[in-house]
Amino acid sequence: MSAAASPIPAPRFRGKAPVRSATDDPVLAKIALILGTLTFLGLFLFLPLGAIFFEAFRRGAGVYFASLVHPEALAAVRMTLFATAVCVPVNVAFGLCAAWAIAKFDFRGKSFLITLIDLPFAVSPVIAGLVFVLVFGVRGWLGESLDTIGFDVIFATPGVILATLFVTFPFVARELIPLMQEQGSEEEEAAIVLGASGWQTFFRVTLPNIRWALVYGTVLCTARAMGEFGAVAVVAGNRGRTNTMPLYVELLYNEGKFAAAFAIASLLTMVGLMTLILKTVAELRLKAERKALNDTPNDDMNTPAAKPLNMPGDLALE
Amino acid sequence: MKKNNILPGFGVTLGFTLVYLALLVLIPLSALAIKSAELNFSDFWEIVSSPRAAAAYRLTFGASLIAAIVNAIFGLIVAWTLVRYRFWGSTFFDAAIDLPFAIPTAVSGIALATVYSQNGVIGQFLYPLGIQSAYSQLGVTIALVFIGLPFVIRTLQPAIEELERESEEAAASLGAGRLAAFRKVIFPALLPAILTGFSLSFARAIGEYGSIVFISANIPMRTEVVSNLIVMKLDEYDTAGATAIALVTLLASFAILLFVNAVQWRFGARQRGIA
Numbered sequence: 400m401s402a403a404a405s406p407i408p409a410p411r412f413r414g415k416a417p418v419r420s421a422t423d424d425p426v427l428a429k430i431a432l433i434l435g436t437l438t439f440l441g442l443f444l445f446l447p448l449g450a451i452f453f454e455a456f457r458r459g460a461g462v463y464f465a466s467l468v469h470p471e472a473l474a475a476v477r478m479t480l481f482a483t484a485v486c487v488p489v490n491v492a493f494g495l496c497a498a499w500a501i502a503k504f505d506f507r508g509k510s511f512l513i514t515l516i517d518l519p520f521a522v523s524p525v526i527a528g529l530v531f532v533l534v535f536g537v538r539g540w541l542g543e544s545l546d547t548i549g550f551d552v553i554f555a556t557p558g559v560i561l562a563t564l565f566v567t568f569p570f571v572a573r574e575l576i577p578l579m580q581e582q583g584s585e586e587e588e589a590a591i592v593l594g595a596s597g598w599q600t601f602f603r604v605t606l607p608n609i610r611w612a613l614v615y616g617t618v619l620c621t622a623r624a625m626g627e628f629g630a631v632a633v634v635a636g637n638r639g640r641t642n643t644m645p646l647y648v649e650l651l652y653n654e655g656k657f658a659a660a661f662a663i664a665s666l667l668t669m670v671g672l673m674t675l676i677l678k679t680v681a682e683l684r685l686k687a688e689r690k691a692l693n694d695t696p697n698d699d700m701n702t703p704a705a706k707p708l709n710m711p712g713d714l715a716l717e
Numbered sequence: 718m719k720k721n722n723i724l725p726g727f728g729v730t731l732g733f734t735l736v737y738l739a740l741l742v743l744i745p746l747s748a749l750a751i752k753s754a755e756l757n758f759s760d761f762w763e764i765v766s767s768p769r770a771a772a773a774y775r776l777t778f779g780a781s782l783i784a785a786i787v788n789a790i791f792g793l794i795v796a797w798t799l800v801r802y803r804f805w806g807s808t809f810f811d812a813a814i815d816l817p818f819a820i821p822t823a824v825s826g827i828a829l830a831t832v833y834s835q836n837g838v839i840g841q842f843l844y845p846l847g848i849q850s851a852y853s854q855l856g857v858t859i860a861l862v863f864i865g866l867p868f869v870i871r872t873l874q875p876a877i878e879e880l881e882r883e884s885e886e887a888a889a890s891l892g893a894g895r896l897a898a899f900r901k902v903i904f905p906a907l908l909p910a911i912l913t914g915f916s917l918s919f920a921r922a923i924g925e926y927g928s929i930v931f932i933s934a935n936i937p938m939r940t941e942v943v944s945n946l947i948v949m950k951l952d953e954y955d956t957a958g959a960t961a962i963a964l965v966t967l968l969a970s971f972a973i974l975l976f977v978n979a980v981q982w983r984f985g986a987r988q989r990g991i992a
Contacts, residue, residue, distance in 0.1 A: 421889030422882050428895070429802060436798040436810070439791045443863050444816050446838050447828040454831055493737050500731035503724050512734075518742055521974050523924020524822075525944040526963045529951065530745035533752050538956060540748065564741055587724055597725035626821025629926035629944065633951060645823040645927070652827050652931065664824040671819035678819075679812050 451668050455661035466659035467666070475647035475663070478559070482643060483624040486563045490620055491613070494571025499605075502579030503587065513576060519568045527565045528633025531558060558634035559641055566630050567620045574616035575609055578685075582608055582692065611688060615681035622674040626667055749967065752960045764961040769937050770946060774965070776854060777943040781922035784861035789915040792869025793907070799870070800877040814870050817863055822927025829860050830931040852934035857942060860928045865918030872914035876907050909984035913977055920973040923966060 424432070456463055466472060497516060501509055519527065534540050535552035545552060552558045586608070590600040606613075628645040635641045642650065644667055651660035753761065764770065799811050817825060833840045833850040843850045850856060880903065888898040926944035933940040941949075943966050950959035 422885040424801070424895055432794055432798045433802060433804055435791070436795045439795060440810060440813065442839060443859075443866060444813060447825065447832050447863070448816060448820070450832045450838060451824065451828045454828075493734065496730040497734040499726060500734055504722055504727045504731070506731070512738075515738060515743070518746070521920070521970055522746070523926070523944060523966060523970065525926045525947050526749070526924065526967055529947060529959055529963050530749050532951060533748040533956065533960065534745050536956065561741070565745070568742060584722075584724055591723050591725075600724075622819060626824070628821055628823040628826075632926075633948060636952075645821050648823050648827065649930075657831075660827060664827060667821045667824050671816070671821065671824075674819045675812060675815055678815070 448668070451661055451664050454657060455665040457661075458658045462658050463662045463665075466656075466662035469659070471642070472647065472659075472663060475642045475644045476666075478556070478642060479625055479644040482556070482559050482563050483621060485560050486567055486624045487617065487621050489564060490567050491571050491617055493568070494573075494575055494616060495613075497572045498575035498579045498609075499601075501576050502582075503584045516572050516576075517569050519565055522565075524566060524627065524629025525633055528562050528630040531561050531565070531634050535561075553634055554636045555641055559631050559643060562630040562634045563624050563627055566627050567623045570620035570623065571613065571616035574612045574619075578609055578612045578689075579605075581689075611681050611684040615678060615685060618674055618677045618681060622671060625670055749960060749964060752957070753964045756957055756961060760957075761961050764958050765965050769941070770943075770962055772938045773941050773943045773946045773962075776857065776940070777923055777966075778969075780854060780858040780861055780942070781919050784858050784865055784922050785915050785919035787858075787862050788865045788869045788918045789911055792866065792873060792914060792918075793911060796870045796873035796877055800874055814867050817865075817867055817928075822864070822925070823931075825863060826860065826928040826931040829863060829928060830856075833859055833932060851932050852936075852940065854940055856932040856934075857929055857940060860932050861922040861925060864925050864928050865922050868918040868921060869911070869914030872917065873907065873910050876910035880906055909980055912980050916973050916977045916980070920970050920977075923970055923973070 497512075500506075501513065522530075532539060532553055535545060535558065536542050537546070537553075539553075541552075550557075552561065586604050587600050590604045591597075595603065626645060627643075628649070631643055632646060632649070635643070635646055644663055648660050648663050648667070651657075651663065756764075765774075795814070799807060799814075830851055832838050833843070833856060835841070835844045835851070837851070840850050848855070850859060884902050884906075885898055888902045889895075893901065924944060925942075926948070929942055930945055933942060933945070935941050935945050935949075937949075943962060947959045947963050947966075950956075950962065
């Protein structure tokens with residue numbers, strides 16, 4: 400990076416190709432490192448992944464499919480889909496609003512606001528659940544008043560939704576904010592000057608520019624919403640009344656119904672694998688678009704990019 | 718950005734952002750601080766320093782630290798291999814690094830418990846050697862290695878891609894062997910990224926729950942982590958206890974993330990100084 404920025408480009412020597420270039424590692428080291436990598440990934444990633452499907456089908460496809468269509472399983476699937484269907488649109492709307500306000504306007508305390516938006520990533524899932532128990536629980540701030548009107552939050556669906564909203568809160572916003580800051584607002588300003596309405600500008604100018612980042616953020620948000628365990632476990636309690644799919648997996652596993660637990664787990668794993676594929680596609684598109692953006696000659700070439708693409712937070716899927 | 722902005726929607730979007738942030742995140746989180754403040758200090762201290770809580774803290778921070786170190790070492794190897802070498806399936810392995818993020822923690826938890834238990838695919842080889850890889854503190858560490866693995870790798874990959882080949886060539890032309898070049902040139906350049914990845918992995922491990930709870934067996938004083946202790950306290954309706962223990966954990970994770978920001982800021986400042 401600093402090489403590109405230094406005034407005198409470093410001389411590059413490209414002579415005849417040697418047998419092994421000076422920056423290549425010795426072949427033996429190479430083989431050892433590759434074997435080390437494969438062993439490590441095998442022991443910690445691929446064997447556990449394989450075990451999910453192996454255990455799910457261990458007692459045959461009949462048991463597998465019977466476990467999936469069990470009424471309790473269907474109820475858990477329904478609950479997970481419902482919570483996801485509520486949480487994802489809300490957090491997408493929030494992400495768009497936050498990114499629009501932060502990227503297109505100047506105001507005091509902006510960087511502090513960005514830090515606050517990332518806050519839920521720093522909070523452990525169990526604590527995320529706990530804070531809602533403190534507010535809505537029996538002895539919580541609103542517990543008594545909620546009890547008198549007979550509206551349950553904790554140990555009920557609203558609690559599951561609140562906890563899910565909390566843990567998926569930053570995903571869309573943190574993908575959109577750096578991208579939109581980098582893109583600036585010249586194109587939108589041009590649209591407004593030419594007479595477009597605010598919504599027209601958003602749909603015809605902004606949205607096409609950010610679509611892959613939006614897809615990326617939404618995919619991560621959806622995966623986390625469907626898979627969240629700790630926060631939801633705390634607010635749903637161990638009553639078994641409000642089971643999401645991950646909670647139902649725990650319940651089955653603790654009852655010793657391993658085949659059924661792994662059958663439901665295999666569904667969640669497939670969602671996860673799908674997420675990985677979608678994420679990889681969106682990432683490639685996003686990279687291409689960023690490259691196009693950075694290659695466009697403009698007069699402020701010297702300002703460093705707001706944020707590199709691969710910030711650690713990108714991967715805070717869990 | 719211009720001072721007289723002609724774009725619409727500032728009030729509405731910022732308003733919604735602030736209200737939503739306050740209602741969903743800030744007010745509930747402040748409940749944690751306020752509820753802890755209701756305890757007087759000696760009660761608070763008694764809860765967080767009780768033998769069971771102390772054992773949970775020791776295990777959580779100890780296992781998280783070991784897992785983060787394992788991830789830093791193997792993360793460096795994996796990241797280096799994936800960036801520098803092209804081998805059969807390397808693209809596939811690269812995409813698979815994110816698996817621990819993509820798979821729900823409860824699912825990883827039961828998978829790890831099964832694989833590393835006495836009859837599991839890996840456990841069957843470890844148990845005869847006297848290595849109890851599940852329902853033990855080692856089991857907790859294994860789960861934390863799994864969950865923290867992508868942090869180091871994903872932080873290191875861009876850093877390795879950006880390494881200047883020229884300085885490695887210079888080292889070689891000055892007579893340094895490959896190992897010396899790694900020690901004197903490559904490793905120092907990657908150190909900020911290693912530290913960042915290490916800390917992110919450590920911070921994540923401290924709050925982890927789902928992937929640990931099945932492989933740990935949750936024996937108080939032995940294999941019970943802080944997250945699980947909080948859940949136990951809540952199950953016993955000991956909200957005050959849960960709150961006090963949670964506050965300490967939360968402050969610890971904030972401290973680690975501040976450290977990450979400091980590392981990145983210092984590194985960024987150094988880079989700007991060169992440019």
